[in-house]
Amino acid sequence: MPVFARAQLRRQRINFALFLGPALVLLFLFFVAPIVIDLFLAFTDMGRTLAVGKFTLENFERMFTRDTRLLGALGVTFIFVLATLGIFNVTFALLLALVTTAVPPRLGAFFRAVWLLPRMSPSVVYALLWLWVADPNERGLLNQIVMHVFDMPPIDLRNNHPLLVIILANGFIGASLGMLIFTSAIRSIPEHLFHAARVDGAGSLAIVRYITLPALRWPISYMTIHQTLSLLVSFEYILLITGGGPFYDTTVFSLYAYRRAFESGEYAYGAALSLILVVIGVLAALALWRLMDMKQLLQQPRIEVH
Template sequence: MAKLYSKMWLDNEEVAAWIFLTPAFIFLGVFLLYPIAYLFYLSFTAGSFTSTGVEWIGFRNYWRLLFNPDFWQVLGNTIYFTVATVILSLVIPLGLAVLLNRSLSLRGLLRSAYFLPSITSLVAAGLGFRWLFQTEGPINQLLDLFGIAPISWLGSSIWAMPVLILLSIWKQLGFNMVVFLAGLQAIPPSRYEAAELDGANSWQQFRHITLPGLRPTLVFAAITTAIFTLRSFEQVYVVTGGGPLNSTNLLVYYIYQEAFGQFDFGYAAAAATILLAIALLLVYLQLRTWGEET
């Protein structure tokens, strides 16, 4: 009898779909939706996870963010870091992908070499960059060969951020290049053949065939790179510690300092909520762009 009822339930496609989706919904609810809801709740409270508990204070944490110059400096750092990283992490891999797509020799070897940074630990990469750009490191030794005075890369409020940007570009380069290669191979070769017959040069083919054909891929790469960049923590923690003079402090590291350094969980939750809103806005723009494309 039990088997009969079970078969009747599974014969109903809608009921069967809900049965199979239930474990995924439970997983998402416990590990995604509940933490987001609790984060939003914490942003309206003050206190810590001690016997004193938390206190509801309304929008006070958001007002503190609004009038805190340190937060605005961190937000400006994050925007600068994100925009520079995203632009260069699209332009450089796209150029490499176009070159590798045309050259058949050593394509597999070069693709593996460029993709290697993507599977390298960010902590290990950060330690490597910290060694490279220290005052007596290899980069300054190389500059000395050309008669250029050593630069205090990690001790300068001007040069420290470009080091972090370079590290993030190096980390993201291989992934985006592979994505662009897949997008390029999806463009029909007949389009390029027709363009050559019409007398189009390489730049005209790239502008009128490659870029329009890669539009969905470009949107995907831009959004994923932006989200990866917004959640950057290891680079700051390992290489600069947010210094000098707070010039490399990014939003995620700022949240970490406020939550686990100052134990101001409500204020940190408010900053994390703003970061979540920015990420959701990027996802919305991606979905809207793809919807217009289709």
């Protein structure tokens, strides 16, 4: 090999390490390594002492045969994901996007900014606000409204309807992402289409149905898949607002894994539960992918050019 070509090859390798290296290290540290460690731990008996005594299938045997909480956690997760997604992250986000693009631009921007506020505040602060809103004594915001506007006795939302509280808390913050994506998708619809539809006789609702919604098909599909996965594994607000309680009433699967690992100190069992969550996530993503025909979105558009 000539000297020149060898030097060039060397430089290519150095460049590769220089430019891709840092990203690869981070990728490995935070994405690959945890999965490997989790996979490893799931088949051990690691407990509070962090000592690995033996490799075993006990965790999985316990999960499928003896763990009476697991089914409950799965049910809570199902309701939580479905309701948050269905009511807020997609439907309400869509409504927000439609409304804020229909009103005068400044007003629309103002409302979108308001809905983005919780995303910008630290999650602990946001959770604290919800604690104040749902506070069971008569000074809670909700109770002030309930007592003074509706003349009813104070209610303890967190104790009596804990699932509702965590759905509301997650939904109010989750709607903003969909709102932003749907808004920009609506903005990218050529204005002539709206003009043409109006001249063709369509009213506002018909325009939403025949022009706007068809153009939002892919953003909606994408948001549904993305938010399903995101809600499956997120439990920070639940932990901060209800702590998974009362009892196990708001313990979703991911929080259940967390509680087993860090509250009970059963690290190996927590790892095994997380592994199952990963499997559930992958299956859900694949099912939704198939259901929404996302393959078609990622394919090259086949437009004949004459």
